[in-house]
Amino acid sequence: MSADLVSGLILSALAGLSTTLGSLLVTFVRKPGSRFMSLTLGFSAGVMLLLSFMELLAGGVEEVGFVSAYVAFFAGMVVMLLLDMTIPHEYMAERGHGGGAGNGLSRTAVLLVLGIAIHNFPEGMATLTGTLQDVSLGVAIALAIALHNIPEGLAVSLPVYAATGSRLKAFLWSFVAGVAEPVGAAAAAIVFLPFLDGTVLGVMLSAVAGIMVFISLDELLPASRSFGEAHLSIVGLLAGMAVMVVSLGLIRW
Numbered sequence: 001m002s003a004d005l006v007s008g009l010i011l012s013a014l015a016g017l018s019t020t021l022g023s024l025l026v027t028f029v030r031k032p033g034s035r036f037m038s039l040t041l042g043f044s045a046g047v048m049l050l051l052s053f054m055e056l057l058a059g060g061v062e063e064v065g066f067v068s069a070y071v072a073f074f075a076g077m078v079v080m081l082l083l084d085m086t087i088p089h090e091y092m093a094e095r096g097h098g099g100g101a102g103n104g105l106s107r108t109a110v111l112l113v114l115g116i117a118i119h120n121f122p123e124g125m126a127t128l129t130g131t132l133q134d135v136s137l138g139v140a141i142a143l144a145i146a147l148h149n150i151p152e153g154l155a156v157s158l159p160v161y162a163a164t165g166s167r168l169k170a171f172l173w174s175f176v177a178g179v180a181e182p183v184g185a186a187a188a189a190i191v192f193l194p195f196l197d198g199t200v201l202g203v204m205l206s207a208v209a210g211i212m213v214f215i216s217l218d219e220l221l222p223a224s225r226s227f228g229e230a231h232l233s234i235v236g237l238l239a240g241m242a243v244m245v246v247s248l249g250l251i252r253w
Contacts, residue, residue, distance in 0.1 A: 005193070008131030009185050011142040012124040016181025018146035022153025023174035034227035039236040040147055041224035045216040046240025047144035052216075055137055055248070056130065056209035063202025072203045076210025080122070084218065117180035120149070123215075124184025126208040132196070133205060140244060141212075148220055149178060 060069035123145050131138025156177050157170035164170075192200060224233040 004132055004135060005128075005189060007135050008128035008138055009182060009189070011131055011138050012127040012185035013182035015127055015142040015145040015149060016120055016124060016178040017175065018149040019153030019156065019174045019178035020171060022150045023157035023171045025150070025154055025157075035232055037151065038224045038227040038232045039239075041151065041220050042233040042236025043240040043243075044144045044147040044236075045220035045224065046237040046242075047140065047147075047244050048212045048216045048220070048240075049237075050241040050244045051130075051137065051140055051144070052209040052212045054244075056133075056205045056212070059133055060202045060204075060206030060209065063198045063205065069202060069206040072206035073210040073213075076207035077214045078210075079207075080211050080214040080218075083122075084214075117177050120152075120178065120180040121184035121187075122208075122211050124181035124186075125188040125204075126211055127181070128185040128188050129201070129204045129208045132201065136247075140247065144212075144240070145181070148215075149181075151223070152177060 057069060057073055060072060063069075064072075127138055127142045127145060130141040153174035156174045160173045161167065161170040188204075192204065221233065221237070224236065227233075
């Protein structure tokens with residue numbers, strides 16, 4: 001097993017299990033403010049968008065050519081769109097998960113876990129694919145995914161904790177939601193690695209770029225703006241892009 005593969009699996013596990021940090025926020029720390037959440041989600045979107053276009057898609061074009069790369073890019077977006085239409089999920093705890101009877105809250109948590117776990121599956125593939133291209137790229141992707149997984153853990157834990165009063169149950173539900181990410185990375189490794197060459201890697205990079213752009217535009221930015229902090233949302237977006245530009249510049253310098 002190559003070092004890059006091991007690194008990809010570890011990074012995807014860390015990114016996925018950052019949902020448990022959201023659980024800890026619910027049970028041990030006061031609820032994060034709207035300004036913090038808006039800025040953080042905007043930052044994550046900025047990181048994802050810049051990496052998608054400047055690194056992943058660019059790498060795909062270099063490996064398989066312009067047409068094939070963009071076909072894979074849009075295919076990644078379409079797959080995420082169909083997944084979102086089939087199994088939609090609301091991962092922001094602020095959107096209607098704060099009240100109701102215990103059974104209703106528990107049901108909400110179950111549906112959230114299912115939705116988030118399924119959506120996390122391709123994110124694990126994204127982290128692994130980026131790491132196989134370049135470990136520093138994998139680290140950047142894992143960081144961006146981890147930042148937006150924290151609110152997902154918050155959304156899962158809040159109804160469970162409100163319904164049961166159990167910190168342990170809230171933590172375990174968030175763990176289950178996040179563990180799908182390393183499972184996705186492992187599945188990608190099993191399916192694609194035996195056939196991995198420049199062409200397969202190029203298609204995967206391009207498709208992952210499409211997945212990450214969809215997540216950024218369909219989930220992260222709308223969620224960031226939903227807190228009523230529109231200017232902080234764009235500030236976070238620009239900051240995320242700027243940090244990635246500086247990071248990539250230092251790596252290449």
